[in-house]
Amino acid sequence: xxxxxxxxxxxxxxxxxxxxxxxxxxxxxxxxxxxxxxxxxxxxxxxxxxxxxxxxxxxxxxxxxxxxxxxxxxxxxxxxxxxxxxxxxxxxxxxxxxxxxxxxxxxxxxxxxxxxxxxxxxxxxxxxxxxxxxxxxxxxxxxxxxxxxxxxxxxxxxxxxxxxxxxxxxxxxxxxxxxxxxxxxxxxxxxxxxxxxxxxxxxxxxxxxxxxxxxxxxxxxxxxxxxxxxxxxxxxxxxxxxxxxxxxxxxxxxxxxxxxxxxxxxxxxxxxxxxxxxxxxxxxxxxxxxxxxxxxxxxxxxxxx
Amino acid sequence: xxxxxxxxxxxxxxxxxxxxxxxxxxxxxxxxxxxxxxxxxxxxxxxxxxxxxxxxxxxxxxxxxxxxxxxxxxxxxxxxxxxxxxxxxxxxxxxxxxxxxxxxxxxxxxxxxxxxxxxxxxxxxxxxxxxxxx
Numbered sequence: 001x002x003x004x005x006x007x008x009x010x011x012x013x014x015x016x017x018x019x020x021x022x023x024x025x026x027x028x029x030x031x032x033x034x035x036x037x038x039x040x041x042x043x044x045x046x047x048x049x050x051x052x053x054x055x056x057x058x059x060x061x062x063x064x065x066x067x068x069x070x071x072x073x074x075x076x077x078x079x080x081x082x083x084x085x086x087x088x089x090x091x092x093x094x095x096x097x098x099x100x101x102x103x104x105x106x107x108x109x110x111x112x113x114x115x116x117x118x119x120x121x122x123x124x125x126x127x128x129x130x131x132x133x134x135x136x137x138x139x140x141x142x143x144x145x146x147x148x149x150x151x152x153x154x155x156x157x158x159x160x161x162x163x164x165x166x167x168x169x170x171x172x173x174x175x176x177x178x179x180x181x182x183x184x185x186x187x188x189x190x191x192x193x194x195x196x197x198x199x200x201x202x203x204x205x206x207x208x209x210x211x212x213x214x215x216x217x218x219x220x221x222x223x224x225x226x227x228x229x230x231x232x233x234x235x236x237x238x239x240x241x242x243x244x245x246x247x248x249x250x251x252x253x254x255x256x257x258x259x260x261x262x263x264x265x266x267x268x269x270x271x272x273x274x275x276x277x278x279x280x281x282x283x284x285x286x287x288x289x290x291x292x293x294x295x296x297x298x299x300x301x302x303x304x305x
Numbered sequence: 306x307x308x309x310x311x312x313x314x315x316x317x318x319x320x321x322x323x324x325x326x327x328x329x330x331x332x333x334x335x336x337x338x339x340x341x342x343x344x345x346x347x348x349x350x351x352x353x354x355x356x357x358x359x360x361x362x363x364x365x366x367x368x369x370x371x372x373x374x375x376x377x378x379x380x381x382x383x384x385x386x387x388x389x390x391x392x393x394x395x396x397x398x399x400x401x402x403x404x405x406x407x408x409x410x411x412x413x414x415x416x417x418x419x420x421x422x423x424x425x426x427x428x429x430x431x432x433x434x435x436x437x438x439x
Contacts, residue, residue, distance in 0.1 A: 036356070038354050038356075173352070176352055177349040177352065180345075180348050180349050180352065180353075180354065180355060181345055181346075181348070181349045184345075184348075184354075184355045185345065204312050205310070205312070205318065205351060205352045205353035205354065205357070206352065206353065206354050207354075208354055208356065208357070225317040225318065225319075228312060228315055228317075229315050229316075229317070232315060276410050283410075285315070286313040286314070286315065287312065287313050287314060287315035289312050289313065290312075
């Protein structure tokens with residue numbers, strides 16, 4: 001097995017294309033995830049997130065382009081790649097006749113390493129009954145079990161595909177806290193998370209870099225802190241209607257009588273100066289959340305947020 | 306120590322943590338020698354990346370606001386700055402400049418600004434006195 005140099009990205013996708021018949025599910029996607037990152041992969045339903053993940057896991061072959069994990073092809077080095085990652089899909093399925101205990105032992109049998117202490121701690125924390133058959137578990141409990149089977153091998157990469165959709169808020173919260181706490185325990189530099197979701201606000205604090213995918217292409221890749229600094233929503237109210245005000249470089253969400261609401265991308269200072277020159281009664285600027293950035297990026301120009 | 310994070314401020318999350326610890330130390334809400342929460346529980350509680358908390362603590366350490374004791378965690382340091390006074394004044398001046406610019410746009414005149422600065426000093430002093438740390 002080739003050794004990974006520190007600069008080798010954990011995930012590298014170059015011009016990935018995957019067609020189903022005549023449909024281009026993924027159509028020229030590029031992205032790169034460095035080790036130790038928590039990377040968000042955001043897109044609407046049908047944008048190509050799951051197809052991309054399936055290409056990474058060698059569940060689908062790319063039509064053209066490449067998807068590499070740890071610098072290796074997931075098709076040619078399937079075993080060595082898969083031994084270093086764990087995957088929690090949207091729909092979790094276990095053998096229904098197995099108990100929770102059987103399922104944990106079964107999953108552990110495929111792994112070179114399995115942290116029993118973490119297993120015990122998480123089973124206790126989630127209050128799972130190990131004698132219960134997996135067919136009797138709720139959706140939330142099945143997801144919790146899947147998360148335990150993903151974390152105990154202490155993989156270098158954790159791939160989460162819409163992990164919290166359909167879960168109640170308490171289970172979601174516990175899920176995310178577990179990823180932060182139990183998974184990132186140990187060597188944070190060697191714990192990479194790749195999470196695909198459209199429930200962006202839940203993961204806001206965890207994400208340090210993200211890519212927005214639309215129609216199979218990456219449309220925006222940014223670090224979360226940079227994104228929140230760059231995208232701002234500005235609200236201004238004037239004494240009288242500000243006739244002929246120059247709003248170039250801003251996207252007007254609403255302009256109604258004395259009030260203006262705008263979104264700016266990277267030129268907040270400039271736009272704020274022009275507004276200040278008109279002596280507004282009120283002027284506020286706040287960062288957009290990652291979810292709002294997602295909506296702004298994918299909304300057709302001129303649409304109202 | 307309770308932290309309040311906002312993803313709306315536009316300020317990087319780690320800097321919000323830095324500023325809040327510095328404010329707590331200045332107001333006496335945290336006293337020298339008192340421990341900061343450890344990284345893992347704090348990250349879980351705030352639901353932020355552990356790297357974010359680690360980065361904030363590293364920044365606080367480089368600014369000598371806190372110190373790390375191996376195997377024990379991070380603690381608030383007694384106030385001390387590695388910089389000479391003129392450097393410290395210069396650092397503060399740039400912060401004040403921002404406030405002066407804001408004051409201009411909010412049409413706050415100089416006497417009101419200075420009175421407010423006095424008030425804020427008093428407020429912090431009160432807090433420190435109430436925290437039993439004159």
